[in-house]
Amino acid sequence: MTRTAITRQTRGDPGKIWTLEVSGIAKNYGATCALRNASLRLRPGKVHALLGENGAGKSTLVKIVVGAIQPDRGRIALNGVPTRFAGVRQAIAAGVIPIYQHLSLFPHLSVLENLSAFAIAGAAGLRARPALVPRATARAWLDAVGLDCDLDLPVERLSVGERQLVEIARGLGQRCTLLVLDEPTAALTHDETDRLFGVVRRLCAEGTAVLFISHKFDEIEALADDVTVLRDGVAVIDAEPLASLSRAELVRAMLGDMVESGERALPQPGAPMLIATGLMLGPAAGIATRPADITVRAGEIVGLAGLVGSGALELAAALAGARPVAAGTLAVRGETLPAGDRARAVAAGVGYVPADRHAEGLFGPLAALQNASSSTVALFSRGGLLRPGGEAAALMPWLRRLNLHPFQPERPAAGFSGGNQQKLLLSRNLAVPDLRVLVVLEPTRGVDIAARETIHDALVEAAGRGVAVVIASSDLDEVMALSHRILVVRHGSLDGELPRGTGRAALMDRLAGRRAA
Amino acid sequence: MMALTGARPRRFSGRLNPPAAVWVVLLLFCVFALAVPRFASAGNLENLLRVGSILGIAACGQTIVLILGGIEFSFGASAALASVVTVLALPSAGVAGGFAAGAAAVLLVGLVNGTLVARFSLPPFLVTLGMLMVAGGGAAVLAGGLPIDAPPSDAFSWPARGRVVGIPVPILAAAASFVLLHLLLAHTRAGRLWYLVGANGTAARLSGITVWRSVLAGYLLAGAFCALAAVILTSRVASGQPGLAPNLPFETIAACAVGGIPLAGGQGRAVQTLCGVLVIAMLNNAVVLLNLPVAYQQLMIAAVILGAVMLQQAPRLLLLLPVRPARQSEEDRS
Amino acid sequence: QDKAIGFAIPNLASSFWISAVYGAEQEAKAAGVTLVKLNAGGDANTSQQIAQIQDLAQRGVAAIIIGATNGDAVRAVVEQAVGRGIPVVGISSPPNSDRLSATVSADHYDMGRLQARCLAQAIGGKGEVAMMAGPTGQAWSDLRAKGFRETLAKEAPGVTVVAESRLADNRNAALTTAEDWTQRFPELKGVYAATDDMAAGVVAAMKAAGRMPAVRISASNFSPTAQQLLKDRELACTSIQQVVAQGRAAFTQALAAAAKKPVEAKVVLPALLVTSDTLGEVDLSSVVAPADYRP
Amino acid sequence: MSVNLLRRSVDGLRAAGSVLPIPFRVAPLCLILAVAVFAAIAPRFLSLGNAANIGAQVWVLALLAIGQMFVLATRGFDISVGAVAALSSVCAAMACNGWGLPGLSAGALAGLLCGLVNGALVGTLGLQPVVATLGSLIAVRGLSLLITGDGQVVPLDAAGAVTRLGFEPMPVLPASSWAALVLAVGAALLVGRSLAGRRILMAGSNPEAVALVGVDTRRVQLWAYGLCGLFAGFAGVLMTVRAGSGLPTEGAGMELQAIAAAVIGGTALSGGIASVAAVVTGAAFIQVLLTGLNLQGVSPFVAQIAVGVVIIASGLLETLLRSLPSFPSQSRTRT
Ligand SMILES: Nc1ncnc2c1ncn2[C@@H]1O[C@H](COP(=O)(O)OP(=O)(O)OP(=O)(O)O)[C@@H](O)[C@H]1O
Ligand SMILES: Nc1ncnc2c1ncn2[C@@H]1O[C@H](COP(=O)(O)OP(=O)(O)OP(=O)(O)O)[C@@H](O)[C@H]1O
Ligand SMILES: [Mg+2]
Ligand SMILES: [Mg+2]
Secondary structure, eight states: OHHHHHHHHHHHSTTTSOSEEEEEEEEEETTEEEEEEEEEEEOTTOEEEEEOOTTSSHHHHHHHHTTSSOOSEEEEEETTEEOOOSSHHHHHHTTEEEEOSSOOOOTTSBHHHHHTHHHHHHOOSSBSGGGSOOHHHHHHHHHHHTOOOOTTSBGGGSOHHHHHHHHHHHHHHSOOSEEEEESTTTTOOHHHHHHHHHHHHHHHHTTOEEEEEOSOHHHHHHHOSEEEEEETTEEEEEEEEGGGSOHHHHHHHHHSSOOOOOOOOOOOOOSEEEEEEEEEOOGGGSSOOOOEEEEEETTOEEEEEOOTTSSHHHHHHHHTTOSOOSEEEEEETTEEEOTTOHHHHHHTTEEEEOSOIIIIIOOTTSBHHHHHTTTOGGGGEETTEEOTTHHHHHHHHHHHHTTOSSOOTTSBGGGSOHHHHHHHHHHHHHTSTTOOEEEEESTTTTOOHHHHHHHHHHHHHHHHTTOEEEEEOSOHHHHHHHOSEEEEEETTEEEEEEETTOOHHHHHHHHTTOOOO | OOOOTTOOOOOSGGGTSOOTHHHHHHHHHHHHHHHSTTTTSHHHHHHHHHHHHHHHHHHHHHHHHHHTTOOOOOHHHHHHHHHHHHHHHHHHHHHHHHHHHHHHHHHHHHHHHHHHHHHHOOOHHHHHHHHHHHHHHHHHHHHTTSOEEOOOOHHHHHHHHOEETTEEHHHHHHHHHHHHHHHHHHHBHHHHHHHHHHHOHHHHHHTTOOHHHHHHHHHHHHHHHHHHHHHHHHHHHTEEOTTSOTTHHHHHHHHHHHTTOOTTSSOOOHHHHHHHHHHHHHHHHHHHHHTOOHHHHHHHHHHHHHHHHHHHTHHHHHHTOOOOOGGGHHHHHO | OOOEEEEEESOSSSHHHHHHHHHHHHHHHHHTOEEEEEEOSSTTOHHHHHHHHHHHHHHTOSEEEEOOSSTTTTHHHHHHHHHTTOOEEEESSOOSOTTOSEEEEOOHHHHHHHHHHHHHHHTTTOEEEEEEOOOTTOHHHHHHHHHHHHHHHHHOTTEEEEEEESSOOSHHHHHHHHHHHHHHOTTEEEEEESSHHHHHHHHHHHHHTTOTTTSEEEEEOOOHHHHHHHHTTOSSEEEEOOHHHHHHHHHHHHHHHHTTOOOOSEEEOOOEEEETTTGGGSOGGGTOOOTTOOO | OHHHHHHHHHHHHHHHTTTSOGGGGHHHHHHHHHHHHHHHHOGGGGSHHHHHHHHHHTHHHHHHHHHHHHHHHTTOOOTTHHHHHHHHHHHHHHHHHHHOGGGGHHHHHHHHHHHHHHHIIIIISOOOHHHHHHHHHHHHHHHHHHHTTTTOOEEOTTHHHHHHHHHSBSSSSBHHHHHHHHHHHHHHHHHHHBHHHHHHHHHHHOHHHHGGGTOOHHHHHHHHHHHHHHHHHHHHHHHHHHHTEEOTTOOTTHHHHHHHHHHHTTOOTTSSOOOHHHHHHHHHHHHHHHHHHHHTTOOHHHHHHHHHHHHHHHHHHHHHHHHOTTSOSSTTSOO
């Protein structure tokens, strides 16, 4: 077959023929222009980073490359041969393997079936069995990403992090010329990320080209060889060696501006605001737990840190009354709240940003403004009637303050990029007038650097207003940068506390259960 | 921080845009007016609207339930129950009392539906199908399976036959219902909560909304609309009919769907329902006026319903754009 | 061990069948026999009725009375039952089988014919009429409509049928359709209604449109609704059967067949025409169940 | 006694619980309860003959429910199945009169065609399932009337030979029931073992993702609705076989019963899970209830109320099963 012939030739003489060459791509969604003039050139055996702020069009470009959507304009060539995939199936067959940003797993189907999804989609014939990946192979795929789970378990029983690993394992298991990774590390811990990078480097050594999307500069610098930067759907840096560019230059290319990020001064904590006593996650969490006592003061930011599956996210959710618990009570400024009753918690001024933005946060078809006002509808109504313009008046300042982009508050939330959706969830809580406690899970998962700074600023500022802030994040840098102190969570229970300024290595040790002497 | 390219805040203009179904209504009206004898006469249009009013009022209720992400199959049966209860209560309770009793029966069905869906999280389909059988069976038991006639009186026939300032009461009631529905959906807190709950129940709960209250209120209000429709229907047929309006749930769902409201929840406007109702009402009327054999009548109804829906998608179909999951169809338009 | 006789009814939400059941039940009470009534729940539920007849046979009833949803469609299961030694009596719309022990027939064709004569006379032998003919594919409605149409063609050629509705099969739908007719046919003189309930809908529509004395309406069946309409002179006439008597006769034949006693193979009770003037002369006890009867 | 029975059946099901997902436990439990109750009231109910009877009757509803299951599994909805069954019944009868017994298969073909049209409307043109299938429901009814001269039944010339297939016990069950059983097994294989079945479940489980892994969504929907139509066609043929004639106006209201059976059989309206065995059990439950109540001499109207209550109760039962503490709902998270 010609394709393999060309591949072989390319491998013999790298650099002559691009594994993937994309140019002049444009794509419109109705009135929204997602891509204007995008291009990409990928060398075999190299990792190519694709950068851009939220909504720059990265995921759209990825979907075009793998044939999931069709561009309005532009050319794509694979190994020098002009190509246009009519569907993902052809892309897979040609060795172009996607790992998507928003997981493309099937919650009711087993891990094994999910790992076999590409094969099930592509196979011919009648029986499903031959399309399933052999169990030993599936094990090996999961081992490669360090996941150990029952192959027959429905995926809906896995945590978000575990699901991300399944998605990655599925992609890495395919025979590939080009691997496309759209923010694969957003839900991964440091260790898992390292393991993933190991696999990616091995694939590169075998000649695979890798397209890598991430908002984390450390990762990009650790992995990538070349870089393309998209801004508003245009490639402003077009396939240049990463080494030739400084971080500042990249940021300026992405945003047209600089982002100053430095050590933030945290406010001085005041009186205790949130007091949780004897809080115990139920057996439903699948972990035996010890009761936890947590006190968060006004103006204090407390980080909850733990490995995937440690229960840190669940514990934080319980602090916001967002999940039922086996035992324990919550008190906000002396007022006792029934655990697991969000309505009461909201009334008491407890804000909450869930980890799973799509399933638990967004009202997809509703306007951004209506998403932002969902916790405060009562404020904009009198006698059950909505005051005209009330919510706009109250929320527009927040949306502007958080730099909602594009600033179209009437657009359905589903049409915004991940970072901007996160801003909507944050504004929903910040707008609560007497906000006392704010619990934020994964504050910046999948969020670009500019938005990340904006969100961090907003959290610190909220603390400055006297709000007790709890953050739980798998991004340890974030937890370390923002928290007055870090509570370590292991097996669903508290396992000690670390002060601000604790080094990354020490934190990692504690999370893994190793105690410094 | 960055230049916001032309992203000035727009007013909520999207909410006021006419839905695609408006064009279907206009087109259909013109076609029928030209092709169907006597269709456009004043008398016929009044007839058409009077009959359509009942469908319209009930469809207002269905709209709320669909926005909540549910579905109502028990409308026809509870209207039947209402008519039987009304007529049975007539001798002892008088006309007003009879209608009140009938309306109360529908509200009771709505309350049971709402409670089971809201508090026990049962699938709306299962619940309302079960209540369809319970209410229908109940009506048949009460009436002994047969229609029972109401003693004729002007008061009793007023809801269906009366006029206020020259306009038939059912048409006024329907107009009021649509205005009320619009106000509820666009301008009240309860309406906003329905959208939020229908779009994402989990997110609604986590936003501090008492989801069950909202759902229960929705089903109750849907019951109230249905009760109004039932009162007019009962007055119209002047009897308690255990088999009163068997197709009401399907016609209301069809009206909403033809108006472009997705069944996935979280979306839908009063004007869309109005358009759908007008399409169905015009169609039912034209089919009789055309006086075709029954087989062709049915083929024509099917063709117009499917055609009306396809026409709204015409831009997409013509451009052969890819089909996206149904729940996003509203986004496509806005 | 009690003795039971089965009664498979196509549709209990109809005054016709309620009256038939009433007649059979009266006899059953008198004879001390259990009457097992199975309702198919509508004329279009043939599969359900087939299953019900199978169930009756399985339950070992002494005999089965069947008003078929469709005579052809239940033939096989009926012959099955007969093959197992269970005598079957057909009533009104009998199974289309020659192995029945007896049939008690109502002549639906005749009911249509009587209506045609009465309506033609009421409108003076010429003019436009419309037919509210009832659901398609049901023996009773098809036969009544056929009797009406053929008799008109033969005996009143001046009368033309301008519309025939088969979608409207309840009072509300008949009301809507008739309202549309008032717009479409300004010259309409008469309306045929397959049942009295539909006729009530037509009457309401014509009254509301102010067409009432000009348009004459005929019906079939004799529920309290029809009686009232006749009393108010809003109905020209209704063609009826002695339904209660039929129910009684069917039960008697079934009991006899079960006991292997001789049966009367064909009981025919003629259809009658009732007008406002003859209303007082009808022996209600053999025609219609009392208003408070609950099957 | 019935309390005891209830407790024992709950215990039994709990034991079997670890293999059977909760949604699929409702139908068997309902069926066991219904049989227990009827057996307590009417001793003859538990006879072999009665079981065979039910085994012969359940299949029209069961085949419709199986078809419906395919569509529900993709998050769809098909309310045209009753009408499609009626049209198929007529086609089968007409073809059988023309070409003899093999002509019956024309019914299945007609069903398949109707299903494919639905699939095209939903999958290719992207119409909402309810509108698309409501449209075809009405159109198909019109077609049935058209080809039968306004709804006259089509008697089979070879009625005797055909109906023997529907009533004469081959061993235990009549030939038609064995055939339906084979079809149900085929459907089970299709859902559990075939690529098409797997893709249908994928499409229902995550409609956004299914195209992203390379499944052609339109084709899957075409398949699912096609299968639904095919099984409605089989149901129509079965109706013809048992009635000895084609029934053009049959099946009003069957669509809702079929969906109810499928839902009681654990098929989620939100897509992604399906089990043929559970759906057939759900259909059997409804059939037992419908005829059982009538046969006990319960007034048919009261029986209707009872069926409604029981349908709702089946939903409550699932909630109850989920809340029973001893179910190992989360214990298998790690190996
Ligand atoms: N299905 C869609 N309908 C309408 N607009 C869309 C759709 N998908 C993407 N967009 C718009 O296209 C633009 C580019 O989106 P895309 O998802 O490619 O951004 P991204 O660079 O991947 O962002 P992120 O870093 O948040 O993942 C955004 O403005 C987004 O709102
Ligand atoms: N938290 C909530 N969850 C669900 N439904 C709610 C909630 N709050 C209010 N509602 C519903 O909204 C509607 C109006 O609520 P309510 O009667 O509290 O308004 P009100 O007190 O008159 O308004 P306001 O407090 O703005 O003056 C009611 O239908 C109520 O059921
Ligand atoms: Mg992206
Ligand atoms: Mg209030």
